[in-house]
Amino acid sequence: MARAWTLTSRPNGMPAADNFALTDVALPPIEDGMIRVRNSWLSVDPYMRGRMNDTKSYVPPFAIGEPLQGGAVGEVVESRADGFAVGDHVVHMAGWRDEAVLPVAGVQKIPASDIPVQRYLGHLGMPGMTAWFGLLAVAEAKAGETVFVSAAAGAVGSAVVQIAKAKGMTVVGSAGGAAKVALVESLGADAAIDYKSDGSLVKKLMAAAPQGIDVYFDNVGGGHLDAALATARDGARFAMCGMIEGYNATDPVELRYLMRIVAARIRLRGFIVTDFQAQADEFQREMGALVKAGKIRSEETVHDGLKSTPEAFMALFSGGNSGKMLVRL
């Protein structure tokens, strides 16, 4: 028997504690090609909010009454699969629970090293890969260019800042509050904007990037997107990664600078990290080298215990994390 979080009802706007229930779930028998994993780290990510709606998207919605899913790191405690031994650490998608029986297709073994295993849910996992391909492939950011990234203290944003600096770009990051702004600066950003402080975000961004921006990495949408449109240089490219400001919103997004798309020939392109799955090896190799060279610092916000999972998830939408939000079991 395992313990798993299920979705009891679909959130309307902000998710609340009563949308979730912790329940007992029977584990299936372990067959050939399967492993049993005891989870040690669970990932909570903003994109999961979209799966809680009953709408068609790039991943199917979570079903009511069924266990939720998400990235997790665990230890193999039983194996009937070649290449997976008891004691191995693995990354998989059966999070939001303490234990799972899984076919090994879709399970990634973590190579033995002195890198903390939970990094494979952060800068060496999905958020890091999102940053890497969003910045370098989708936005085609190049050395010498000026990059603006929102939610720069978050899991994806903090990777964007550091990859951009490692590649010779000028970086402006935005975050909410003095502590996160200090974190963004400590990661090497050339300028950090506190979007929560008084004054217009457009003016703050223009002051931080007086020549304008070449690239915008959007994690937020809304007012950040509008400020990026306002300050975009001719031919700017926007990687549209997610819009945390809109995930729980019921009102439309208001944009004052949308027409600059035409005048400044701006290109916006949405992407999903899984579009780049075929290039995952390239990411692991190059990002792994940056991590080993000490060029990527990983901040984490850790909640303890399976019980705290919904709380950790909900805190994503009120700025409750610096760096990667994790649950430690």
Next chain:
Amino acid sequence: MARAWTLTSRPNGMPAADNFALTDVALPPIEDGMIRVRNSWLSVDPYMRGRMNDTKSYVPPFAIGEPLQGGAVGEVVESRADGFAVGDHVVHMAGWRDEAVLPVAGVQKIPASDIPVQRYLGHLGMPGMTAWFGLLAVAEAKAGETVFVSAAAGAVGSAVVQIAKAKGMTVVGSAGGAAKVALVESLGADAAIDYKSDGSLVKKLMAAAPQGIDVYFDNVGGGHLDAALATARDGARFAMCGMIEGYNATDPVELRYLMRIVAARIRLRGFIVTDFQAQADEFQREMGALVKAGKIRSEETVHDGLKSTPEAFMALFSGGNSGKMLVRL
């Protein structure tokens, strides 16, 4: 002495008659390499509204008290330039006036043919070239794909509809009112939507393109852009050409479906027709062939007399034109 329209004050929102004044202007002496042209047709185009604001854009703003500019067709009445003879018809940018003295750089001679000369302000001119490169180069529309175009009864939109059909695409056009919808259908569109009729534009577009759209050619912005986002297929490309709904607006644009950019990996790209000037010959050759083959029908709305120019211009923003809006002198 010539007569020319000047801008007396900058419009705030919708332009009004008192923003314009018809004045006498002295013509400069005609020097070597120059011609004197008597205009026969003036073009009024939505983009001119942007130049009436005092804001930085891809073309400098019109100066208060100075003659306005715009596309025009005229006849050479005096020439000191090689290759230009009295009686030649030319296209140039000294519109909003009856006569001009011009250096021939930037003046295009119209080849003798049975094509009416004013077509060089429409489907064989800037609006046609905008449609051509926006559809084929910016949006990369291909045979078999479904294209949605707004303002489909307008100068650019009516060209998009017909180029797309000539290239084997399925086309949905939107326009305001029964007469324009009938025009769009008569141009060969597979479906035409009346955006002014009762009901939601999103639902109308979904009914017209039940499999979704691959390409959106945006002339309007606002609700049309939102409907296109709502119905975009995975990997859809949007050519952002202009946003007539926003040119006179002081309120922000509201979008409910903006987040679909991410989920459906939509690409939006703004462009200006002059970006494709180097490929103008290709356009003239291929579009000229379509026109000669009878595949491009050109609708015109004609106002008579220099005095009617501001009125013709203002009518662009209230749907006063079918096809190309022109002033005949």
